[in-house]
Amino acid sequence: MRWRTRRTPADLAGGTTTSALERPVPMARRRPPGPAEHPHVGLEVVRLSVLLVATVLLQTTITPNIRILGANPDFMLVIVAAVGLLRGAEIGALFGFAGGALVALALFQPPGVVALALIIVGYLAGRYAETSDLSSGFAPLITVFAASIVASVVLTVAQFLLGREAPVWFVATRVILPVTVLNTLLAAPIFIVTKWWLGGRVERSSEVD
Template identity: 55%
Template structure:
């Protein structure tokens, strides 16, 4: 009689399949294209929606922390290159947001309708606060009233309104109809 526990079987493959990589690459390309072409033309009190942030959060909720962090890094770098912004800050912010959104999805019981809304809301607050803090540390003026009223509040409204439809589209694209049934529970 052996006292050793049997090895747990691994249920998921260690590496994603090429189909999953292709689908994630399509989401990455969509995020960068929406952020660079559509977002500048949509304005609410001077703020634009952050499609890249929303799509990183949606992928992290659907696929987990590691995938969210990797996609966040790639999205941050490509968006910075496309918009000719300094490299690094956007990638850092998206890595943090993607990782923690994925950890939330892995550890919390996700209510069907509120998870994407609450996660995008929190991610918008965190991302904008990190960017404002970095600007402050670089000795750039960041007036608190302007930041709250003209940057954070409109971004919260835009991003939260776009979270649910984009989450359903991302979930359908990445997981098929089974993903939609799981999202509806």
């Protein structure tokens, strides 16, 4: 079997030939990863969407009928904090925005204030997860405790700016304190259920980068 050779102008001048096997082969371009190479992304979106819808229904239909320690539990806030801890600041903030807007619209409330409070909760929970050990069990409690205070303060300030004034002592003892205690008690079981539903994985922004 004889290999065909190709003569170049330089070969003709020097009397040499270049075999086809000696020619450089161009390197194949690497295709960016497509959706088929990341099948878990679609499943993750489905799980988050189902969790969002279920939480909105829970917050708008069942929560108003539950009163413990003189307050209603805020399941949406606790789950937003859990999503922020498990999926990072960006997804936590987006989940908080969507959840806050849907809950507010369902309850005929201004969506901007509730969404803003939950955006802050989801983002700060994700940032806190980057520097904390989620396996210790205290991270969800600390996060929900702080998130309840932050969200209550944001909502109280918004009510004050809208002209709905209330005594500070009354708001602190009858609103912020019982809601914070109740949400903190629910933090651990809700975090476990949310982690199980999302596949038991913990994704942090620092690890992705």
